Amino acid sequence: MGSSEYVIRGFQRTDLERVMDINVKCLPENYSSLFYLDLYERYPETFLTAVVDDQIQGYVMCRIERSLSKLKALHFTRLCHVVSVAVMPSYRRRGIATDLMEAAMAKAHSTYGASEIFLEVRISNLPALNLYGKMGFTKTRRLVGYYMNGEDAWEMGKSLEGSKDWTSSQ
């Protein structure tokens, strides 16, 4: 392992191959290059990478959606959907995923006006469930058979109100 210092910075097109490589190494949910570039073009501020030892070792990418709140009944709002987050195995447990998520949450709220963040996670994925729980996410729904292998997902969400920088009337 190298230095424990890392920098969170925005995704760039030249990062595509490395980010796709990390995704394939870390998760069974994989995507086409067009999918990544589409997310980047539409929501560049919430597509972030963590650079350590001169290489990207983690990423988070999100989509901003208008839909019903996951937290408040009958409340139509703007949500930040975390599509994927991953950190390379030898760089885990240093707070990198927490920092990627915190940075994406701040941008989702301040730049895109999102009032909530949500995601889906395998019910067997204890590292990720612990990460989100520690960040204050709560389980909002169980999505039966959500994954290709039939596994259920927890949908988890967290309010972004109280985050700084957003003062428009929503």
Ligand code: ACO
């Ligand atoms: N076991 C138990 N708890 C864990 C673990 C683990 N292996 N890893 C993280 N946590 C919890 C701990 O509470 C940890 O705090 P602590 O280290 O002070 O105890 C907290 O999460 C924060 O951990 P970070 O260091 O910020 O997380 P890390 O950078 O290690 O990345 C991640 C966590 C992204 C889940 C990583 O393990 C990973 O890439 N896993 C494979 C890909 C994956 O599952 N991604 C999420 C899928 S869901 C989605 O993308 C929406």
Ligand code: ZN
């Ligand atoms: Zn707000």
